[in-house]
Amino acid sequence: EAGVTQFPSHSVIEKGQTVTLRCDPISGHDNLYWYRRVMGKEIKFLLHFVKESKQDESGMPNNRFLAERTGGTYSTLKVQPAELEDSGVYFCASSPDYNEQFFGPGTRLTVL
Amino acid sequence: AQSVTQLGSHVSVSEGALVLLRCNYSSSVPPYLFWYVQYPNQGLQLLLKYTSAATLVKGINGFEAEFKKSETSFHLTKPSAHMSDAAEYFCAVTPMDTGRRALTFGSGTRLQVQP
Secondary structure, three states: OOOOEEEOOEEEEOOOOOEEEEEEOOOOOOEEEEEEEOOOOOEEEEEEEEOOEEEEOOOOOOOOEEEEOHHHOOEEEEEOOOOHHHOEEEEEEEEOOOOOOEEOOOEEEEEO | OEEEEOOOOEEEEEOOOOEEEOOEEEEOOOEEEEEEEEOOOOOEEEEEEEOOOOOEEEOHHHOEEEEEHHHOEEEEEEOOOOHHHOEEEEEEEEEOOOOOOOOEEOOOEEEEEEO
């Protein structure tokens, strides 16, 4: 069974540009989560989808971040416009229930 | 609200020595507790979890952790370190019996194993 996949693995963009990160969860997992790790800091929660609905978006830093999960399958996280402080590793996780979360390898975003 | 403190951002042990990674948590409600490991260029992998059953939890690769409510701790141990254990380890908490399932992580501990 395929695990959680994320694309791209790395992204380098200029400040002010737009970047879209994609996450494909494990098939059949209704719960999808986004987390972020800024350099040297802890991994922080961004938001939680149940199917296509946002269950909890309390961790989204500001309105430059837009997450979608159309059809309850894959999810995208768009940053527009990107700022320097958005640099970090963005992790996606999925789970079939309220238990173990399965994590993807992450997308490393560098904003110059 | 929850928080996690991992003492020691870097821990170095010799191969064959005891591994002890410390985790203390704060939670206003009973918690679920997790240890995750991240190997280079990989995602986080669950090592073990505490979900209110046995307080001594055994995980993969010979790791175990003990939930101590009185000490608000969930330290990770392994009797004998192996070179392949070198990785970054994260302790995480989420509240039990609520609708919120976001994990709150500690800042991570990087384990180095010396030959």
